[in-house]
Amino acid sequence: MAGDPTKANLWTDADVYVSFDLSAPLPADVDTPFGPQWELVGLLDGDEGFPESREEDTDDKYAWGGILVKTSRTHFKLTKSFTALEDNATVRRLVWPGSTATQLKVPRPKQVLVAFEVREGTKKRRLVTAQYAECNLDGDRGENETDLESATIAATIFPTSDGVLFDRQETPVLQSLAITPASLPLTVGEIGALVATATYDDASTQDVTSACSWSSSDPAAATVSSGFVTGIAAGTATVTGSYGGMTDTSTVTVS
Known part of the structure; x- marks a missing residue:
């Protein structure tokens, strides 16, 4: 069988970190812990993982004879989601931005930094928003007697002026x-x-x-x-x- 099995990944553990301070420093490398400006989201649903959605408007341009000659691409949007299984202060702040411990207000998403970290043995990968993200509750949320209370949060990633979405840190192979x-x-x-x-x-x-x-x-x-x-x-x-x-x-x- 051709190929390199060391480059096949099956991530067995993961975390999401967020910072409400847009000037929070990024760890120096993948093995450096996140600083005090970063908050751990907590337990995550591993089956749901970190699904990623890309949207883009495309418009094909044809010459006479029906020959495709150009495609314009605009309005690129990247969304990356995670499902939190804890009802903690950080999760509530993402689901109900602007609310307090005693009052829930109409959510108005705030700009936050988000870091997605996955691990397998000694191998680790991090994607950290290069500029910022806005987080929204994705889908319905409620309580019942058979399922864990959870919140699926979709982070819309805003790129830098030169199009950078994430800073990537990874364990060398x-x-x-x-x-x-x-x-x-x-x-x-x-x-x-x-x-x-x-x-x-x-x-x-x-x-x-x-x-x-x-x-x-x-x-x-x-x-x-x-x-x-x-x-x-x-x-x-x-x-x-x-x-x-x-x-x-x-x-x-x-x-």
């Missing part, structure tokens, strides 16, 4: 693993060190020696632990390092 040196000469009883370097799709690198799984093709000649290789007896062994589904080797010669 592992592209390759390199074990160095490629060949390691040792004498009996000598200990040598190997280094495992991971390279990611954003061109960044990381020393993952301690996180690697190590093995020797001939433990009678050389053993390996955490990247440290010990010469046991004269002979040759192939030492393999494995990390994140990637492997590489070094040839160890013991004399």
Whole structure:
């Protein structure tokens, strides 16, 4: 089967953060927590996920003979939704903007920042509104004795002047693993060190020696632990390092 399974995503957890302060700073990277200006929406309906809707007016232009020559595109609109399962202050503020704890007022949506975060294992992705969004209750909402009380909220995303909708932060994807040196000469009883370097799709690198799984093709000649290789007896062994589904080797010669 052709393709790269590491690029197939099945998101197993997610959160939505909102900020009513349009100047709230964006976290430096995907692993940096959101600051105090951001509020967590709380429990979300995973089955509903984050459905996205795109709208755009198009007008096809034809030449004589019925030949399509141009299409004009205007009035692009992006809406991204989520279903909140908690009745907390943040959710109420999105569903009933302008209301108080004791009075519900006719909602008038306010401009807010919204961040959508999805996770799978160590992989994480964030989409944060580049300018702002306006949130509205999507569909009916009520209470009954068989279903969880919930609120589906549709966030209409307003782009920046140059058309940017979201700032995207994502965990880099592992592209390759390199074990160095490629060949390691040792004498009996000598200990040598190997280094495992991971390279990611954003061109960044990381020393993952301690996180690697190590093995020797001939433990009678050389053993390996955490990247440290010990010469046991004269002979040759192939030492393999494995990390994140990637492997590489070094040839160890013991004399």
